[in-house]
């Protein structure tokens with residue numbers, strides 16, 4: 721890494737207890753940021769702190785559910801009310817459930833976590849960024865934001881929806897100095913497999929067929945590097961972008 725581009729900056733990272741969110745915390749702290757990370761999984765956050773080692777004092781790690789507005793507010797308060805950067809990373813899969821089989825509980829939870837919580841977290845940081853006249857928001861969407869073949873219906877709808885939110889923020893708040901961009905990973909070696917195991921076998925089989933051209937799965941830090949770049953001044957002319965980081969899967 722070696723860069724100090726986040727020196728003196730504060731960032732919030734959701735999903736900080738596993739996978740891409742954890743890699744983002746480690747990378748941003750390594751680049752000089754003070755980070756407030758949050759996750760449902762307290763044990764996962766403790767592992768993130770261990771990975772940070774000597775740098776762990778730079779991270780405040782809070783356990784809670786980002787679908788809870790009170791928790792969202794407490795995360796922003798822990799960051800001091802105003803942050804330079806927000807990384808919306810937390811998300812869950814939907815077991816590849818097709819529309820005809822989807823139950824309301826699964827639909828509601830996936831939309832709550834992947835879309836509504838992103839809206840709440842983003843809404844909570846906008847006033848501070850407006851006052852500062854600057855801020856960067858990076859939201860992790862998915863290859864499933866662009867098509868129907870890599871997940872079930874709830875995940876696809878949530879990840880398509882999140883692109884609308886990302887572009888809305890870019891358009892409405894760009895003039896206030898706030899940038900909003902999306903990173904769209906392909907397959908990444910993380911803990912998300914727990915909510916990806918298919919309940920309907922053929923749905924997953926079709927998705928895997930389309931991955932025939934892929935090489936190895938990406939490591940979480942390969943996505944964190946894109947998040948870090950989009951959150952830094954090095955991408956200062958980039959707003960409303962949809963950045964695929966899928967090893968070329970979508971070009972097949």
Ligand SMILES: NC(=O)c1ccc[n+]([C@@H]2O[C@H](COP(=O)([O-])OP(=O)(O)OC[C@H]3O[C@@H](n4cnc5c(N)ncnc54)[C@H](O)[C@@H]3O)[C@@H](O)[C@H]2O)c1
Pocket residue numbers: 734735736737738739740741758759760761764784785786787809810811812813833860861862863904905906907908909910911912913
């Ligand atoms: N891994 C992949 O192949 C892949 C591909 C495309 C997109 N993504 C996206 O990347 C993001 C990160 O996923 P990951 O692969 O690192 O998965 P992961 O399961 O390793 O990490 C996600 C983290 O989010 C947390 N989380 C889930 N719901 C939460 C909630 N309500 N409140 C707080 N924390 C919550 C989980 O506890 C977990 O620690 C997600 O948005 C996911 O949709 C992942």
